[in-house]
Amino acid sequence: MASLFTSFLLTLCLFVIPSLSSDPDPLQDFCVGDLRASPSINGFPCKSSVSASDFFFSGLGGPLNTSNPNGVAISPANVLTFPGLNTLGVSMNNVEFAPGGVNPPHSHPRASEAGVVIEGSVFVGFLTTNNSLFSKVINAGEMFVVPRGLVHFQWNVGKGKARLITAFNSQLPGAVVLPSTLFGSVPEIPNAVLTKTFRTDDATVNNLKSKFAV
Numbered sequence: 001m002a003s004l005f006t007s008f009l010l011t012l013c014l015f016v017i018p019s020l021s022s023d024p025d026p027l028q029d030f031c032v033g034d035l036r037a038s039p040s041i042n043g044f045p046c047k048s049s050v051s052a053s054d055f056f057f058s059g060l061g062g063p064l065n066t067s068n069p070n071g072v073a074i075s076p077a078n079v080l081t082f083p084g085l086n087t088l089g090v091s092m093n094n095v096e097f098a099p100g101g102v103n104p105p106h107s108h109p110r111a112s113e114a115g116v117v118i119e120g121s122v123f124v125g126f127l128t129t130n131n132s133l134f135s136k137v138i139n140a141g142e143m144f145v146v147p148r149g150l151v152h153f154q155w156n157v158g159k160g161k162a163r164l165i166t167a168f169n170s171q172l173p174g175a176v177v178l179p180s181t182l183f184g185s186v187p188e189i190p191n192a193v194l195t196k197t198f199r200t201d202d203a204t205v206n207n208l209k210s211k212f213a214v
């Protein structure tokens, strides 16, 4: 019996707990981030004095300006904009789309994502590590999930604007946005790597680099 219990505990420790966790668990009620300090072991040091306003944030509202080549704009509520999230393992984004707007293929290395459409009609898709695309058009009130780290995108397929609210199990999920990662890095990825990778020529790679240069 005892050994059964021990192996149950071991299984729990080895498999269940790591698969549920993203950011580490907090060790105290809260730790409002002191953004003037450098991040320490993992996150920001705690502010020494806090007030109610540290736990409220009004920056998720729109409307945002979506006049840009992708027709999409994002306002994040993560630890950098809302330091009260420090050590709590959650964050949210407001994502707004012009008609036809695309949130380009990207991934969040530190979080799974859950989202809900607030307005409009959005084609939402994610890709698995074996290149299967899971996608659907969803409307206001409908929800989606993106497993941690997988590449995903959203496309406004409705006639008007669209808006999503997304939530993450990390205070700072991070975003690897494929076009700018590959074609807008500093310093640049050498053309020899990109022409071979995409089986194309220098002119095509230079054209893409010119669009994503920062």
Ligand SMILES: *[C@@H]1O[C@H](CO)[C@@H](O)[C@H](O)[C@H]1NC(C)=O
Pocket (backbone or CB within 6 Å): 065, 066, 067, 068
């Ligand atoms: C929206 O952004 C565009 C491009 O940066 C700018 O030209 C335009 O003036 C902005 N519109 C508003 C209402 O701020």
Ligand SMILES: *[C@@H]1O[C@H](CO)[C@@H](O)[C@H](O)[C@H]1NC(C)=O
Pocket (backbone or CB within 6 Å): 128, 130, 131, 132
């Ligand atoms: C990828 O994996 C899924 C199951 O997760 C399977 O249904 C699908 O056939 C696989 N696709 C390829 C291209 O191997």
